[in-house]
Amino acid sequence: MVSPSTAANIAAPSASLEFDADVLVIGGGPAGTWAAIAAAGKGAKVVLVDKGFCGSSGATAPSGTGVWYVPPDPVRRSQAMNSRWDLGGRLADPAWMRRVLDQTYQNVNHLAEWGYPFSDDENGNSIRRSLDGPDYMRLMRKRTKAAGVKILDHSPALELLRDETGAVAGAAGIRRQKGDTWLVRAGAVVIATGGCAFLSKALGCNVLTGDGLLLAAELGAELSGMEFSTAYAMALEGGSVTKTRFYEWASFTFEDGTPIPGAASKGGRSVMARVLQTQRVFAQLDKADAETEQAMRYAQPNFFLPLDRAGIDPFRQRFPVTLLLEGTVRGTGGLRIVDNGCATTVSGLYAAGDAATRELICGAFTGGGSHNAAWAMSSGFWAGHSAGEHGLQYRGRGRRYVRAGGVGVADGSGRAIDAATLARAVQDEVHPYDRNYLRSGERLTDSLGRLDGLWSGIRTAQAASFGEAQRTRESVAMLATSRWMYHSALSRTETRGMHKREDYPKKDDNQLHYTTSGGLDDVWIGKQRAPSPELEELAA
Amino acid sequence: MIEVISEDRCTGCNICVSVCPTNVFDITPDGIPVIARQDDCQTCFMCEVYCPDDALYVGPQTTELTGITVAELEAQNLFGSYRMSIGWVRGGRPRPTHEVMKRLEHH
Numbered sequence: 001m002v003s004p005s006t007a008a009n010i011a012a013p014s015a016s017l018e019f020d021a022d023v024l025v026i027g028g029g030p031a032g033t034w035a036a037i038a039a040a041g042k043g044a045k046v047v048l049v050d051k052g053f054c055g056s057s058g059a060t061a062p063s064g065t066g067v068w069y070v071p072p073d074p075v076r077r078s079q080a081m082n083s084r085w086d087l088g089g090r091l092a093d094p095a096w097m098r099r100v101l102d103q104t105y106q107n108v109n110h111l112a113e114w115g116y117p118f119s120d121d122e123n124g125n126s127i128r129r130s131l132d133g134p135d136y137m138r139l140m141r142k143r144t145k146a147a148g149v150k151i152l153d154h155s156p157a158l159e160l161l162r163d164e165t166g167a168v169a170g171a172a173g174i175r176r177q178k179g180d181t182w183l184v185r186a187g188a189v190v191i192a193t194g195g196c197a198f199l200s201k202a203l204g205c206n207v208l209t210g211d212g213l214l215l216a217a218e219l220g221a222e223l224s225g226m227e228f229s230t231a232y233a234m235a236l237e238g239g240s241v242t243k244t245r246f247y248e249w250a251s252f253t254f255e256d257g258t259p260i261p262g263a264a265s266k267g268g269r270s271v272m273a274r275v276l277q278t279q280r281v282f283a284q285l286d287k288a289d290a291e292t293e294q295a296m297r298y299a300q301p302n303f304f305l306p307l308d309r310a311g312i313d314p315f316r317q318r319f320p321v322t323l324l325l326e327g328t329v330r331g332t333g334g335l336r337i338v339d340n341g342c343a344t345t346v347s348g349l350y351a352a353g354d355a356a357t358r359e360l361i362c363g364a365f366t367g368g369g370s371h372n373a374a375w376a377m378s379s380g381f382w383a384g385h386s387a388g389e390h391g392l393q394y395r396g397r398g399r400r401y402v403r404a405g406g407v408g409v410a411d412g413s414g415r416a417i418d419a420a421t422l423a424r425a426v427q428d429e430v431h432p433y434d435r436n437y438l439r440s441g442e443r444l445t446d447s448l449g450r451l452d453g454l455w456s457g458i459r460t461a462q463a464a465s466f467g468e469a470q471r472t473r474e475s476v477a478m479l480a481t482s483r484w485m486y487h488s489a490l491s492r493t494e495t496r497g498m499h500k501r502e503d504y505p506k507k508d509d510n511q512l513h514y515t516t517s518g519g520l521d522d523v524w525i526g527k528q529r530a531p532s533p534e535l536e537e538l539a540a
Numbered sequence: 541m542i543e544v545i546s547e548d549r550c551t552g553c554n555i556c557v558s559v560c561p562t563n564v565f566d567i568t569p570d571g572i573p574v575i576a577r578q579d580d581c582q583t584c585f586m587c588e589v590y591c592p593d594d595a596l597y598v599g600p601q602t603t604e605l606t607g608i609t610v611a612e613l614e615a616q617n618l619f620g621s622y623r624m625s626i627g628w629v630r631g632g633r634p635r636p637t638h639e640v641m642k643r644l645e646h647h
Contacts, residue, residue, distance in 0.1 A: 177557075309606075
């Protein structure tokens with residue numbers, strides 16, 4: 001049995017490097033950097049930790065993304081909201097869509113003021129509907145530093161700290177390139193660690209292993225919408241670059257060159273998933289002419305990078321493609337948000353970006369990245385703002401600091417976890433198309449038997465060594481995430497949005513609720529009423 | 541997957557060691573960095589983008605190496621090719637005409 005660290009045995013946790021802050025932000029992607037800047041703007045002293053490098057880490061930096069940037073014209077705003085409504089299985093919340101559209105508009109305009117190189121259209125107006133990841137995140141790092149935020153790179157958080165009331169009080173982790181430990185005592189913490197893509201090597205996603213979900217759940221935080229975690233993106237077979245949109249110009253064929261009936265990147269991806277279980281799928285961007293090719297190469301140079309380097313001309317040659325799991329990165333599940341400031345159910349703990357549920361604006365489905373980018377910058381901004389206000393209240397207050405980490409970081413009597421083996425075992429249950437993409441009660445139950453069994457096997461593990469600590473906690477987080485996902489998926493006995501049940505292929509409007517989940521040793525599932533749809537307003 | 545560090549090009553600034561999100565490189569005491577954990581490479585190409593000397597090459601596949609040599613990369617002008625394509629070079633990169641860019645919108 002793991003004996004969680006207690007106030008008695010570690011009354012004053014310590015580390016090689018210690019900070020007292022008002023706000024600690026965990027994760028340095030778009031959501032984390034917006035949160036840090038917003039918190040600093042409230043006058044808070046802010047520390048941001050990233051397990052990789054703030055500026056290059058995560059799904060956004062190596063990519064390019066659209067942004068849900070819609071000028072405040074009532075007709076266009078209403079069109080923008082309506083276009084998502086049915087796609088998201090009517091689980092989005094119009095009030096949240098509205099405020100995300102407002103906040104995103106403001107934030108993107110800030111980017112322009114800060115010098116982001118937006119291009120102009122033919123009338124000289126700047127085009128603000130897309131962002132190049134490298135430019136965007138380089139600028140965000142710069143602005144974060146300029147705001148006075150202390151950034152710790154290569155510094156994974158291994159566990160949260162709590163106080164005597166159960167409120168979050170900071171976090172502790174390691175500096176993997178320095179070989180030492182860090183600890184930040186903070187009045188508020190923002191989880192901006194991204195989603196979980198289960199080490200699929202989808203572009204930039206291997207740092208996204210659900211770490212923040214585990215940290216938060218160890219303090220009792222709740223999740224929502226974890227059944228909406230079946231996102232798979234198209235990529236060159238064996239490659240990492242996931243840019244599904246350009247496959248709208250593609251034809252899909254079997255190895256022998258005959259067309260695959262019904263296969264399409266949009267609305268026909270499950271056909272491909274079925275074919276890929278037994279044979280290869282080939283694509284060719286034969287619906288794009290020379291000018292479209294020119295536009296594509298400018299818009300998304302990274303799409304062509306692996307193809308060019310593999311000597312493939314995607315417009316004139318067929319090339320093998322695959323579907324890579326993006327899990328909750330492009331899926332909409334994550335930590336449950338309980339107020340407009342992106343608070344979780346734990347006092348002082350806030351969530352933003354892919355780590356927070358995106359159901360509020362996307363419901364049960366996210367297609368392109370534009371809503372994800374909008375959510376990251378809006379929720380990050382709100383989380384940072386409210387964390388700043390909350391954290392400042394703790395300045396100078398005496399608190400007891402207790403390490404809250406569980407499996408893999410707290411000491412147990414069992415053997416240490418073999419992180420690579422555990423990660424592989426989880427992948428075996430969540431990567432296969434016939435288990436995750438195309439779900440059935442029988443297969444979910446079958447997988448859950450093994451996943452719950454894996455948890456029983458590790459819950460008494462001894463703490464990992466310094467060198468294994470990060471990987472160990474990543475694999476534990478992946479396991480925890482997979483169990484919330486599949487328990488949630490089992491409870492939703494219908495097909496809605498990205499959640500596809502072969503045994504319940506239809507939508508059931510008695511299930512217009514949010515599925516909540518949580519717990520580690522025992523996973524629980526609950527329901528929250530979805531918001532009133534405000535249909536008349538949406539239809540306006 | 542990260543495959544090549546050109547000894548001729550690399551000046552040992554160690555920026556790649558810092559920016560690699562998955563900590564693939566190690567600093568060496570008196571030389572240029574080394575690829576220490578190649579299997580951890582997630583093929584995100586960020587090291588190439590940030591390398592000021594265009595000394596790195598990431599192959600197109602996540603698990604298979606290409607075996608390409610420094611001489612071949614030089615001959616094919618592949619060093620720095622990605623950095624150039626995203627415009628992280630002096631003068632940026634030319635944007636196609638508005639008409640051409642609109643081909644992506646109305647598909």
